[in-house]
Amino acid sequence: MPLLPVDEALERILEGVKPLPAEMVRINEADGRILAEQIKAQRTQPPFNASAMDGFAVRAQDVASLPATLSLIGESVAGRRFDGSLGAGQAVRIFTGAPVPEGADTILIQENARTLPNGQVEAVQAVEKGRHIRRAGLDFNEGDALLDEGRLMGPPAIGLAAAAGHTRLPVTERPLVAILATGDELVLPGEPCGPDQIVASNGFAIGALAKAEGARILDLGIVRDDTAAITTAVKRAHHAGAQVLVTLGGASVGARDLVRQALLDAGLSMGFWKIAMRPGKPLMFGRLGEMRVLGLPGNPVSSLVCAHLFLRPLVARLGRRSFTPDLRSAVLSAPLKENDERRDYIRASVAAGPEGLIATPFPVQDSSMLTTLAAANALIVREPEAPAAEAGARCRVLMLG
Template identity: 35%
Template sequence: MTTLNHLDARSACISQYDPQALPVSAAQAIVLQWVTPLTASERVPLREALARVLAADMISPIDVPAHDNAAMDGYAFDGAALAAFASGSTALTLKVGGKAFAGHAFEGEVAQGQCVRIMTGAPMPAGCDTVVPQESVQVQDGAITFGPAALECGANRRRRGEDLARGGVALAAGRVLRASDIGLLASLGCVEADVRQRLRVAYFSTGDELRSPGEALEPGCIYDSNRYALGAMLQRLNVEAIDLGVVRDDPAALAATLKLAAETADVVLTSGGVSVGEADFTRTQLQALGDVSFWSLAMRPGRPLAFGRIWSGGRPGAGRAALLFGLPGNPVATMVSFYQIVRPALMAMAGAQPQPVPLVPALSEASIRKRAGRTEFQRGLAYRDSQGQWRVAPTGSQSSGALSTMSEANCFIVLAHEATDLDAGDVVDIMLFDGLV
């Protein structure tokens, strides 16, 4: 394309814009510019809400806890009795006037000089505001005796609404619901949750050499790992994944598949066909069917990566539009590109709150060669030593085709765009796979 199209023009406003060697941070910013979060929602049973995106603030219908209650097993009493310690008394004796259990409150009156045996979670009896732990008292003849220790008025009591007040926001819209959130919603009496509809993502691999597992492997052919890895990564994000299989190196077949994908999905992912080889058609078809923002990143692995929009009608503005990510063909490059560029975009489109993966400083156990002018994501194996310091070492070959070292790794070693060679013992940033892959 000889002139900037609409998508190009808007992308060009991003600092460091270079469609042929775009820094990772600039690529992430461009992609997020073109993300439109889904607005449609649906109500699902609580048991089906895990990993879904909350569509609206969840307002607590009750106080949590619903009443003042005991934070531990012990004896509840009026904390005013502790004032006797200020006058030099060395012990306090209280007569046990009853018992309180979770689900079975003590309904009687607690007279001055009395206490109530109470279990964790039981409602505090009227007139009581303090709990002395059972291990701190001596029990004899229906009474307890304990010393002043560090007990203060109001100790070991959980107040009504302390966790959540009725009418307050229990969970904010955009939250990706975790197991703890499901438990929290259940504790509020919720049986359903309003969540965003699932994002629809179509994906396929390109290449005459690709065969699916289970098919015969002719000479010169390889099994298609990228499509299976993409399917698994999409499954972790709980999107509606549409597997369109393998598309051969034929421009007409590729164009037809891209138009079908744009008609049925919000986002289209391809792997392979975005470099400059004679049979790499994804880039040219993307230019024909839509807009191209960039097609190469200053990133390793994952340099050839196309991003833009395509239309189901076969030309810009015709039919239904979908965002397209043309990922590289090497398997590790495909995965790195997905995690660093695609995943944040999919989460934003799904309506999720931003959830950047934290970087952790670690000491490198090996020297690492690095050229300035590109961001590198090397596979590493990280651990914490006996002093609690994170340490990391690269996991063998860093070739973008060496998928075995991706399986061996538990983190990415993130080498910044401007970084150069590092020595053993230098501090590097690592991105732990736990919660990511």
Template identity: 40%
Template sequence: MIPVSDAIRIVAEHTSTLPTELVAITDARSRFLAQDIIADTDLPPFDRSQMDGYALRANDVANAPARLHIVGESAAGRGWHQELKSGEAVRIMTGAPVPSGADSVQQVELTRELQGRTQVEILEPVLPGRSIVKRGSEIKVGEIVLRAGEQITAATMAVLASFGYAQVSVGRRPRLAVLATGTELVTVDHKPGRDQIRDSNNFSIAAYAEIAGAIAERLPLAGDDTSLLKRQIAEAAERNDIVVTSGGVSVGVYDFTKPALKELGAELFFERVALRPGKPTVFAKLANGALVFGLPGNPVSVSVTFNLFARAAILAMQGATQTELPKETAVLEKSVKGARERESYLPAQLSTNEEGRLMALPLKWGGSSDFVAFVKATALVVVPANTKTIEHGTAVEVIRLP
């Protein structure tokens, strides 16, 4: 039995980044950059007005009120590209280029137009540089704006478009097969008989995998047949980068996954983790390089172990810089109990109290099969191994769930 940190490290060591591919910007959202994004222009590309008003020379209105002659207008996409002289002003809109010769913009609320809109009275002085964003003050041409390994978000899309990336190099999405085992399982469209339950793991695992960026394939139920399981794993590994099984990893007569993997010649890296819930978790690699995660059968154990281990592999394959779930510190609203020799990852809801402190409310749940209670969880409270109890009001480490 190995610590959780060792298991995470082993997964990282044996996961290879997949080849990159070029995609259109319209298909790039949620993918991971495989190239640095470099500015091909200054931003802003010209001195830009921050508000509606008048571009002028600050020295001309130092003793305001002062009257200036309006010589033109500068609007977004239609600038006034002449030299502004002393005693002149240019009517300007937010986002428009500031004309050469002007060194400030007075907001329209502090002005009054006169004589058929040919003159403007500036009611108050303005300091040089006021309401102007200088060219290149946000980013300069040639600078790296985004780095390889970052995920492309909605905000990132604006950056790509602004710097001319109609196509962008990204990590390939891994293909992942999901396979649930157990004779007690029936498909979702069947009513369970005596001693049976509907398969839920195939759907939660596929959903978690797709959130992480994988292309998921749900396979038919395997039952408790080692030869069938072996064949399904082998066939799935031929067309997928990762195979995730659930169930059949406990010790004894119901351990079907490890014998099947051994018969396939897989290299097993670990098969038990000091983790609650989720101790009987298997990680292996087949001869063709496909990774296999054998997860426990209980739904909560599946969620915990997938997000700790399989999710990290999916992200690493795409070249993601950050592969682990984000960790934060929160204050317990209720006491929690730990376990001997194992780290506990307990479901909780996060909230912020009136003082702005992040709070974690541990959920009442009936164990690793209580997936109904787990639905309400937004995070996992981490309880170190060999910790008997952590009292309420104590600061603890929490991991946000995707």
């Protein structure tokens, strides 16, 4: 039976996936979240004509001809305006952010003025009408649409929402991704490691990748090669309301690979199993009710490459995030042999050259080697049955960051 192409596998995984509903969060919890509704201003900013500089609020016509001497009648500071109106030949000491007094139409900055005895101020430079005044509503007016639905909230957007009077924001729920590692050979970092055991690393890497796309993580820990224990962990994910369950290892065909059968026994509706890619051929996908299940390979590189290709876009769509793979054109710095029926994802280092990007594949591509994946900033994408390529040939690269 032919293996499922990568692009078709992704289509099946994303089929019918809709963004999660909205929830209200405090504004200080909205960083990195996606707006579920358009945000409008609840107030006007600034709410009054405000001075943009320290100086004196005056009438432009009073300082049009120099020298000009004005009577100082008070001051306006931020948070406490001048309570009165300014008339001909008068000035009000004013500070940045303070309301401009009634009757004033410009700001004489303090560098262009000299205070005199007997409560007077002299203008040493003329200033045109409206100078250094921030008009009410300069930034926005009440009712203005400020932030669109689907906006990724960062510091400027949060500041804008706060300035507009919002204390809580409607954002899309964060997807809950449950991660289950299986295998008698696995121990957690820092635990005693027997002579036949290895440290479990996949869950930490996959969790970090999912969180980067806005997910919450439910760590189901390490489950031994025991069908009942695997079934119990799967039920935990389901009861917790996880939208995605990621299993790590145990999905192949060996006698000790129990995850696939445990999921089938739990009622998994199998979408596919095994795809035409390298690394990552034994990828599994299915659904347990509304929970989507991704069975990733146990080899660390295979697991992470599959997660980049399939988990990231799935989590992004659930969380209403935009996601577009960063595919670019590059030139090979070394030859590559002809490919077989699977699409290859070759770890590589991509750097800028005099005529564009240059992709250098790592010489050893064993799917257990995290050192090369950690050193790689891209994957060279080789299509099935691609002929041998010489150094200097063009290729496609999937940038990893």
